[in-house]
Amino acid sequence: xxxxxxxxxxxxxxxxxxxxxxxxxxxxxxxxxxxxxxxxxxxxxxxxxxxxxxxxxxxxxxxxxxxxxxxxxxxxxxxxxxxxxxxxxxxxxxxxxxxxxxxxxxxxxxxxxxxxxxxxxxxxxxxxxxxxxxxxxxxxxxxxxxxxxxxxxxxxxxxxxxxxxxxxxxxxxxxxxxxxxxxxxxxxxxxxxxxxxxxxxxxxxxxxxxxxxxxxxxxxxxxxxxxxxxxxxxxxxxxxxxxxxxxxxxxxxxxxxxxxxxxxxxxxxxxxxxxxxxxxxxxxxxxxxxxxxxxxxxxxxxxxxxxxxxxxxxxxxxxxxxxxxxxxxxxxxxxxxxxxxxxxxxxxxxxxxxxxxxxxxxxxxxxxxxxxxxxxxxxxxxxxxxxxxxxxxxxxxxxxxxxxxxxxxxxxxxxxxxxxxxxxxxxxxxxxxxxxxxxxxx
Amino acid sequence: xxxxxxxxxxxxxxxxxxxxxxxxxxxxxxxxxxxxxxxxxxxxxxxxxxxxxxxxxxxxxxxxxxxxxxxxxxxxxxxxxxxxxxxxxxxxxxxxxxxxxxxxxxxxxxxxxxxxxxxxxxxxxxxxxxx
Amino acid sequence: xxxxxxxxxxxxxxxxxxxxxxxxxxxxxxxxxxxxxxxxxxxxxxxxxxxxxxxxxxxxxxxxxxxxxxxxxxxxxxxxxxxxxxxxxxxxxxxxxxxxxxxxxxxxxxxxxxxxxxxxxxxxxxxxxxxxxxxxxxxxxxxxxxxxxxxxxxxxxxxxxxxxxxxxxxxxxxxxxxxxxxxxxxxxxxxxxxxxxxxxxxxxxxxxxxxxxxxxxxxxxxxxxxxxxxxxxxxxxxxxxxxxxxxxxxxxxxxxxxxxxxxxxxxxxxxxxxxxxxxxxxx
Numbered sequence: 001x002x003x004x005x006x007x008x009x010x011x012x013x014x015x016x017x018x019x020x021x022x023x024x025x026x027x028x029x030x031x032x033x034x035x036x037x038x039x040x041x042x043x044x045x046x047x048x049x050x051x052x053x054x055x056x057x058x059x060x061x062x063x064x065x066x067x068x069x070x071x072x073x074x075x076x077x078x079x080x081x082x083x084x085x086x087x088x089x090x091x092x093x094x095x096x097x098x099x100x101x102x103x104x105x106x107x108x109x110x111x112x113x114x115x116x117x118x119x120x121x122x123x124x125x126x127x128x129x130x131x132x133x134x135x136x137x138x139x140x141x142x143x144x145x146x147x148x149x150x151x152x153x154x155x156x157x158x159x160x161x162x163x164x165x166x167x168x169x170x171x172x173x174x175x176x177x178x179x180x181x182x183x184x185x186x187x188x189x190x191x192x193x194x195x196x197x198x199x200x201x202x203x204x205x206x207x208x209x210x211x212x213x214x215x216x217x218x219x220x221x222x223x224x225x226x227x228x229x230x231x232x233x234x235x236x237x238x239x240x241x242x243x244x245x246x247x248x249x250x251x252x253x254x255x256x257x258x259x260x261x262x263x264x265x266x267x268x269x270x271x272x273x274x275x276x277x278x279x280x281x282x283x284x285x286x287x288x289x290x291x292x293x294x295x296x297x298x299x300x301x302x303x304x305x306x307x308x309x310x311x312x313x314x315x316x317x318x319x320x321x322x323x324x325x326x327x328x329x330x331x332x333x334x335x336x337x338x339x340x341x342x343x344x345x346x347x348x349x350x351x352x353x354x355x356x357x358x359x360x361x362x363x364x365x366x367x368x369x370x371x372x373x374x375x376x377x378x379x380x381x382x383x384x385x386x387x388x389x390x391x392x393x394x395x396x397x398x399x400x401x402x403x404x405x406x407x408x409x410x411x412x413x414x415x416x417x418x419x420x421x422x423x424x425x426x427x428x429x430x431x432x433x434x435x436x437x438x439x440x441x442x
Numbered sequence: 443x444x445x446x447x448x449x450x451x452x453x454x455x456x457x458x459x460x461x462x463x464x465x466x467x468x469x470x471x472x473x474x475x476x477x478x479x480x481x482x483x484x485x486x487x488x489x490x491x492x493x494x495x496x497x498x499x500x501x502x503x504x505x506x507x508x509x510x511x512x513x514x515x516x517x518x519x520x521x522x523x524x525x526x527x528x529x530x531x532x533x534x535x536x537x538x539x540x541x542x543x544x545x546x547x548x549x550x551x552x553x554x555x556x557x558x559x560x561x562x563x564x565x566x567x568x569x570x571x572x573x
Numbered sequence: 574x575x576x577x578x579x580x581x582x583x584x585x586x587x588x589x590x591x592x593x594x595x596x597x598x599x600x601x602x603x604x605x606x607x608x609x610x611x612x613x614x615x616x617x618x619x620x621x622x623x624x625x626x627x628x629x630x631x632x633x634x635x636x637x638x639x640x641x642x643x644x645x646x647x648x649x650x651x652x653x654x655x656x657x658x659x660x661x662x663x664x665x666x667x668x669x670x671x672x673x674x675x676x677x678x679x680x681x682x683x684x685x686x687x688x689x690x691x692x693x694x695x696x697x698x699x700x701x702x703x704x705x706x707x708x709x710x711x712x713x714x715x716x717x718x719x720x721x722x723x724x725x726x727x728x729x730x731x732x733x734x735x736x737x738x739x740x741x742x743x744x745x746x747x748x749x750x751x752x753x754x755x756x757x758x759x760x761x762x763x764x765x766x767x768x769x770x771x772x773x774x775x776x777x778x779x780x781x782x783x784x785x786x787x788x789x790x791x792x793x794x795x796x797x798x799x800x801x802x803x804x805x806x807x808x809x810x811x812x813x814x815x816x817x818x819x820x821x822x823x824x825x826x827x828x829x830x831x832x833x834x835x836x837x838x839x840x841x842x843x844x845x846x847x848x849x850x851x852x853x854x855x856x
Contacts, residue, residue, distance in 0.1 A: 016463070044459040057465040090615045091587055116616030128541050135714040136737075136762075164454040195451060196517045212449050212520065213547040216777055217798060223829035224799035236798045263453060267545040271538065273733075273758055273780065277829075280781070284831070298454075318541055322616040323590065328713060330541030331687060331706070332668060340535050343587060355567055356466055356527050359535035359543050360503055363527075364570045379466045380527055380567045538732050538757075539687045539706035 005030040009415045014045040015099070015395030018297030018405035019144075019165045019172070021045065026415045033416050035396075042166035052396045052416070057377040059390035060420025070388065075421065075431075082348070082387045083435035085370040086115055089346040091322070095335050096352025096374075098122040098299035100391075100425040101400020101412055105301075105308040107429035108350060112321050114436055118344070119319045119326075120335045121305040122298070122352055126263070128330055129272035130295040131306065131316050136272075137279050140292045142258075143406045144171075147294070149178035153254035155191045157278065158215065158264015159296045162199040168296070169200075173260065180256075189250070193218075194264060208247070211238040213269045219277040222248055226284055252288040259293040297405035300395070304403035339365045346370040348432075351391070351425060355380035374428050391425050392418030400426070443489045443554045450500060450532060450550040451522050458524040466526075467563050475526035476560050478552070479512035484519070488554055495555040498523065498532060500548040505531040505566075506558050521550060527566045574638040574659065577607070577629035581643025581664075587615040588667060589624060592650035596637040596658025596677060603630050634658045646686065652679045655696070668705070671698045674722065687731065688712075693722040693748065700724075706731035709738060709750055719748045719766070726752040732775075733758045740765030740785065740812065747813035760787050763850065767811050782827045782850035786811050790819070790855045800826035800852055809853050821853040 012024040026049060027037040034053040038046040051057070062078030063070040086092055094112045097105045098121050105121075112119035123131060133139075147154070154173050161168040169175055174190055181187040192201035193208045193215075201207040210218055214237035221236040225248045234241055251257060259282060265274040278293060285291035297303050306316035313319050315328035318335070331337055335354070338344050339362035346369045355363050356379065366381075373385035382388050392398045395412035403409050418424070423431075461474035478498055480488065488496070488509065496509045498521070505528050512522060523529040525545070534544040561569070577599055590613040599607055607630070608622030621627065631637040637658035645651070646665040656675040665683040672691040680699045681689075687705035690698040692712060708730045711718025718737035730752045738760065740748045747767055754772035758780050766785040773791035780797060788809060803823040810816050827850060 016459075043456055044463055047460045047463040051463050051465065055465075057467070090617070124541050125543060125545075132540060132713065136716065160453065163456045163459070166456060195449075195520055196512070196514045196522065198514045202514075209517075212451060216780070217795065220777075220780070220827075220829050221798035227828060227831070229799065229801065229828045231798050232800075232802055233798050263546070266542060268547050269538070269544060270757065270777070271540045271542055271544075273761065273777070276781075280829070323613050330713070331537060331539035334537065334541030336535060336543050337537055337539075337541060353466060356462070356530070356563070357525065358530065359533050359545075360527075360531045360570060361535045362543075363530070363567070367567075367571045377465065380563045383467060383564055384567060384571065 006036065009413060012413050012415060013395060013402065013410050014041050014048075015300045015393065015402065015412060016045040016048050017165050017300055018303065019168045020300055020402060020404035020410055021167050021171060022410055028416050033419075035416065044166065048393075049396060051377065052393045054419050058419065059375065059377060059382070059388055060422065062390060062421070063388040065386045075423075078387055078389055079431050079435050082372045082389065083432060083439055085346050085372060085386065086348060086432070086436055087439045089115070089370075091343055091345050092117040093120065093335060093338065093344040093347040094118065094350070095120045095347060095354060096122065096350040097305040098302035098352060099394070100351035101301060101394040101398070101402055102304045102308050103400055104350070104394065104425035104429055105305050106312065107426055107433065109309060109312040111429055111433050111436065112319070114433065114440070116322045116324065118333055118335070118338060119309065119313075119321065120333070121309065121317050122302050122357075123306055123317045124330065124334045125336060125357060126298050126302065127266055127295050128317055128334070129266040130275045132272035132330060133275035133279055137276055139279050140282055140286065141294060141406065142292045143408055144294075144404065147258045147292075148172045148176055148181075150180050150256040151258045152181065152187060153189050153191070153250065153257040155193065155257070155259045156200055156204070157193045157259055157261040158266075158268070159260050159262030160194070160198040160200045161260070161296065162203075164262065164298065165296055173258075189254070191247070191250070208239055208243065214238065215265055215268065215274050216270045216277055218244075219274070219281055222251075223277065223281050223284060226251070226281070251285055251291070254289055257285065257289065257291040259291075260296050261293065262296040294406060301402040303405055303407055304401065304409070307403055307407070336362045342368070344369065348372045348374070349381055349385075350374045350429070351394070353379040353381045355384070374425055376422065389428050390420065390422045391428060392422045394425060397422070398424040398426075443487070444552060445484060445487060446551040448484075448519055448521050448550045448552060450498065450548045451520055451546045452525050452529040452533060453522070453546070455524045458526060462526070469562070471526070472560065472562050475524045476507045476528045477510050477524065478507045479510050479514070479522040481515045481518045481520065482511055483516070484521075485509070485511050488552070490554045495558050495560055497553045497555055497558065498550055499553070500532040500534075500550045502534055502548065503531040506555060506560050508560055521552065527563050531566070575629065575631035575636050577631060577637065577639045578627070579639065579641040580626040581641070581645060581648070582624055582626060584644050585614060585624065585647045587647070589614050589648045590650055591648045592653040593621060594639065594641070594651045594660070595653065595655035596631075596634050596639060596660070597655055599639060600631055600634045600637055600658070604628060646684075665702070671696070674698065684728070690719065690722070690724045693719040693724065695722045697722065698724045700726045700728070703728035704730045706756070707733050707736065709735045709748070711737035716762070721746040721748050724750045726750070729754045730756060732756040733761055735760050735763060735766045735768060737762045738764065738766030738785070740767065742812055749813070754791065760785065763787075765812060767813060769817075779826055779850060779852045781830055782852075783830055784850050786851045786853065788817060788821070788853045793854055796824065796852070796854070797827065799829040800824040801828060805856060806853070820856040822856050824852040824854070826850055826852055
């Protein structure tokens, strides 16, 4: 019988979603240096660990496109070609950064500044509106631990954690026992507001079906009712006035409420004004009881990207360095808007897949110009890139810091080595910065 | 058969999440993300089998995906396509100057396809490059 | 008025950041000096003469009239921070036209892009076509935006027009907008703005309005639930004293905001006629 030597790594932080679970256990086959088993992770996190094993999709060497095909080249050649593209560009875009660790993100800022480029991360298409609203009206936030221990009323608004943050309900918001919620699920009242009767809604205590794109009016009606105003309307956004009054009573009578919100508010019409209203509602509820809210961040380190960009530039995303100092204006300097106008003439995509996630009109223009992709495995973006720089998976093959959705920083672990000639995102960006500086004559 | 006056929503599903981690250019991803989920009663009006390719059309584009019945209904008048390159052929790229496109809430209509193929992710991308 | 003429040689492929084009920057300079003025084209520093044919000079800012011809839809920040004089743009113009303007007048004979007249402090901005989003709005993170001045848009304005506008009766500041039709969230977070829409208006007009007046002479897609109908009026008195006649339904709002709700008498439920916000919709 062949004996398999296995090492188990404990307390591994999962590099998939903003819940950033920190209790995974990963078994590694020592000889093959591959993942054999993952315990405690959700389906998606587990799959991510397994996808780091060598496969047809994993890039092992840098690639350059020649005659419409990718051919493998040396790091020197690939870095040279990439630096060339960036230096010659008049309006380069550096985008992504949400699925890598903080030190790499910091290098991204450095590179953007040297190039006078646009610097953006995935918040631009995701929770950017939440940040815009927070910049306008502030936000009463806390940490997931506090919600787990105290919240007896939990609202998911435009968020479907069963599908997007699978272990959130079990670790922080619904099924877990908390210090003041010793009876777990039975100590909590869960409300879901969504146009569809999602799987999260199906296991909630109250489901409120709201008409798509009409969340603002509903929040507005709740705020007015909370103030004691008699509304003139009989029904708002598909919800009857009686139901709104019942809901307001529930909100006032709880001990500690929390609203978790997601793309249902940020990606529908009104975008950041939906969040603006939700924040004002939450703040106004504190006249009656304790109420807070939390954006359900999608990527495991998009919060980190916002943090790192903000320390360095003062702004969290959609930053323009073209005039020699950082300027911020989503709508003017955000990636999708720039691409739609065909204003970008080359791009460096780090730890992200805009070809899959941007609207088709933006992807069309993305592909019109030189594209460099720093990516561990084949994606629709990297498959058509002019230069592919193979990266190690941060959080699996290299260490680093990541920020959870509630801005708590956690240290990512390295459980195995990167295969082939892969380097960490941070190393790749460092080398690019060196090459770019060389070409600029600095 | 066709259905008009629908509203298209897009978003995450756990299958789409698993598939994308497994490789965004795989068949698994097509099965997870190139689908359109209908409300049970709306689907009856289409008069076709589950899995029949349907063309979904919005003001911003059109795409052929596999049809299925939603497990997250009832939601009459609403169709759901998981986030990904198929959904992104249809979403509204206009962010109303806030930076984030309007991925949810587009007006849509659906036609059942007599013939027509669901493209995989790379084929979809190639179409965008040629255009 | 002395005219300084600029003619765009070729439509720029990348945005041209032309905040250098103001009467303040041109006054007292001869043509050669104006041509040497520097501005940003992408990340490159270029000279105004590279992009424009220029003629004329002036010595007094209030006598200065800059006339610009061409398709300027990719030229941003024209008239930014200007304090006097006039600019006439014969064509479409890019983002931020007249932003933070303190005085003088800008006329756009075409359409304007987003952020036209953002953070306006005074003066007049007239757009004879449509305008984009965030007309007369506050920049990100500012909770006081347009403070004074008048914006006139013949056509349609986009969303979030006059966001965080800040007028003041005691301070005699009456920031005003007149437009043909409006998008969503007109006058959001308004503190004393005066808005007149000659035509129709989209949803959520007057969201979070604390005080000010919004008059819609056409139809509104949907009125916010937090607005309370007061009654019908035949004449409106705007905060700046101006009077409008016509049959309107008067609404008080936005009552989801504390400052407005405190104006409802707790005992009688009557809405105070004093300083809270108003929405008037043609009957």
